[in-house]
Each structure stands twice: as structure tokens, then as C-alpha cells.
Amino acid sequence: PLPVEQAEKIVLNLEALYDHPDSELEHVAKLARSIQQRRGDYNGRILSIRADDLYTLAVVYSTTPSGLIEKLEDFGVLVHDLQAFFASDAE
Numbered sequence: 001p002l003p004v005e006q007a008e009k010i011v012l013n014l015e016a017l018y019d020h021p022d023s024e025l026e027h028v029a030k031l032a033r034s035i036q037q038r039r040g041d042y043n044g045r046i047l048s049i050r051a052d053d054l055y056t057l058a059v060v061y062s063t064t065p066s067g068l069i070e071k072l073e074d075f076g077v078l079v080h081d082l083q084a085f086f087a088s089d090a091e
């Protein structure tokens with residue numbers, strides 16, 4: 001089976017990420033801001049990130065990519081179902 005980090009695209013919920021008061025997410029937020037800047041992608045509510053960047057970020061947090069995904073999961077900053085995410089807007 002594919003490792004967790006390759007099983008699906010890693011998509012961050014930027015609102016949840018940036019509004020989260022927990023400083024544990026500081027490095028993730030920093031990376032996301034930097035990626036937005038480099039892509040010129042300022043208006044999105046979500047951000048798809050590279051598996052490579054997840055790997056690097058896992059090193060920063062002294063964990064594995066799967067471990068980091070679990071952490072992001074716990075903090076509620078991952079988007080799994082884009083359709084559902086955007087559909088919940090329309091309500």
C-alpha cells in the first residue's frame with residue numbers, strides 16, 4: 001500500500017491553520033504563507049502542498065510524514081473532501 005502521504009493530495013484548510021492559536025502549528029503556517037507567496041496564490045481558502053514539502057516539515061517536527069499528517073488531522077487543518085468542503089459554503 002502507498003504510504004499515507006502519497007495516498008491523497010495534502011490540502012490545508014488555511015482558515016483553520018492561520019486562525020489556530022496553538023503555536024505548535026507555527027512552522028506549518030509559515031511554510032503555507034511562503035508557498036502562497038511563491039505561487040502568487042493569495043485568495044484561496046485552501047492550499048495543496050507538495051509531498052516533498054511535507055517530508056521536510058516532518059523533519060522540523062521530528063516526526064515522519066505520516067506522523068505529521070496525524071498531527072495536522074488532530075488540529076483539524078486538513079481538507080479531505082474538496083467537494084464537501086466547498087459545498088458546505090453554499091449552505
Ligand code: C2E
Pocket residue numbers: 035038039040048049050053
Ligand atoms: P518550479 O518548481 O520551477 O515550478 C514552476 C511551475 O511549474 C509552477 O509555477 C507550477 O505552475 C508548475 N508546477 C511545478 N510543480 C508542480 C506540481 O507538483 N503541481 C502543479 N500543479 N504545478 C506544478 P508556480 O506555481 O508559479 O510556482 C513558482 C515557483 O515557486 C516554483 O517553481 C517553485 O520554485 C516555487 N513553489 C511553488 N509552490 C511550491 C511548493 O509547494 N513547494 C515548493 N518547494 N516550491 C514551490
Ligand code: C2E
Pocket residue numbers: 011041043044045046047048049082
Ligand atoms: P483539485 O486539485 O482537486 O482542486 C479542486 C479545487 O480546490 C480547485 O478548483 C481550487 O478551487 C481548490 N484548490 C486546490 N488546491 C488549491 C490551492 O493550492 N490553492 C487554491 N487557491 N485553491 C486550490 P479549480 O481551481 O477550479 O481547479 C479544478 C481542478 O483543475 C483541480 O482539481 C486540478 O485538478 C486542476 N487544476 C487547477 N489548477 C491547476 C494547476 O495549476 N495545475 C494542475 N496540475 N492542475 C490544476
Ligand code: C2E
Pocket residue numbers: 009010039048049050051052
Ligand atoms: P497536482 O498538480 O495534481 O500534482 C500531483 C503530482 O504530480 C505532484 O505531487 C507531482 O508529483 C507531480 N507533478 C505535477 N506537476 C508537476 C511538475 O510540473 N513537475 C514535477 N516535477 N512534478 C509534477 P506533489 O508534488 O506532491 O504536489 C501535490 C499538489 O500540490 C499538486 O497536485 C498541486 O496541487 C500542488 N503543487 C505542488 N507544487 C506546486 C507548484 O509549484 N505550484 C502550484 N500552483 N501547485 C503546486
